[in-house]
Amino acid sequence: xxxxxxxxxxxxxxxxxxxxxxxxxxxxxxxxxxxxxxxxxxxxxxxxxxxxxxxxxxxxxxxxxxxxxxxxxxxxxxxxxxxxxxxxxxxxxxxxxxxxxxxxxxxxxxxxxxxxxxxxxxxxxxxxxxxxxxxxxxxxxxxxxxxxxxxxxxxxxxxxxxxxxxxxxxxxxxxxxxxxxxxxxxxxxxxxxxxxxxxxxxxxxxxxxxxxxxxxxxxxxxxxxxxxxxxxxxxxxxxxxxxxxxxxxxxxxxxxxx
Amino acid sequence: xxxxxxxxxxxxxxxxxxxxxxxxxxxxxxxxxxxxxxxxxxxx
Numbered sequence: 544x545x546x547x548x549x550x551x552x553x554x555x556x557x558x559x560x561x562x563x564x565x566x567x568x569x570x571x572x573x574x575x576x577x578x579x580x581x582x583x584x585x586x587x588x589x590x591x592x593x594x595x596x597x598x599x600x601x602x603x604x605x606x607x608x609x610x611x612x613x614x615x616x617x618x619x620x621x622x623x624x625x626x627x628x629x630x631x632x633x634x635x636x637x638x639x640x641x642x643x644x645x646x647x648x649x650x651x652x653x654x655x656x657x658x659x660x661x662x663x664x665x666x667x668x669x670x671x672x673x674x675x676x677x678x679x680x681x682x683x684x685x686x687x688x689x690x691x692x693x694x695x696x697x698x699x700x701x702x703x704x705x706x707x708x709x710x711x712x713x714x715x716x717x718x719x720x721x722x723x724x725x726x727x728x729x730x731x732x733x734x735x736x737x738x739x740x741x742x743x744x745x746x747x748x749x750x751x752x753x754x755x756x757x758x759x760x761x762x763x764x765x766x767x768x769x770x771x772x773x774x775x776x777x778x779x780x781x782x783x784x785x786x787x788x789x790x791x792x793x794x795x796x797x798x799x800x801x
Numbered sequence: 802x803x804x805x806x807x808x809x810x811x812x813x814x815x816x817x818x819x820x821x822x823x824x825x826x827x828x829x830x831x832x833x834x835x836x837x838x839x840x841x842x843x844x845x
Contacts, residue, residue, distance in 0.1 A: 563830035565844050579819075583812065601808050605815040647822075654818050658811040665804045764819060771826045774844055778833035781841050 563774035578760030608757035616648030624711035638704035643772035676732035
């Protein structure tokens, strides 16, 4: 039996053009880098130290946008999963968007957990406590690691999409539990300063602005990552389809049915 | 600045994770992109 592989289209010099970037993603990427530079300036230099937390508050300017991005990513995963499951065409585009978003969410949930541990070491004196917020956040992280593991199981693209869409719709239900865990159980973790249920925002203007810059910067980062990753997943699916077509053609040629 | 190591560490960790993931994302996209014809790239 002959070994068949998909053709190599283009050379290394064409790699930039051959990739997943477009003018739009380049603009988003540059905007994200500019906003991240602003975030670093405001977070580390211009914003004041907190009355209670002191300098440790500076970790908030990367910790809060990280968890914002992770929540956003998991909600987008759920919406795209619903788009796949309930859409008339059961589009695999929705599935790839869901998968790409979940990947980004997992990365930033890991960042949230570790940056939170560094903040906890300064503020509480320990890296980790089996506290309601920390434990539910760790469970949310593990749920989406599981989601990604299910995506990598054997099966057709349609099977992958259906299985993972169900998990994507179930796992997102953990987010309200994580967010309100500090109210539902006695928790070491502080309540939300900005998105609290009393709608009572008590924070210095420069601190709020720094958080705002962080949220915008991380949202741009999310958009850049999801566009690139979903396109890369489309390429990977295309390669799978071509490998299957070539294998079927080779098999038919062998048996004389081609 | 008090606890500078932890504070700077959190920024390095965050930006380091972004750079590493972006590097992996671009590398995979380019590798796959060379093997798939342009007409199958809906974003082109």
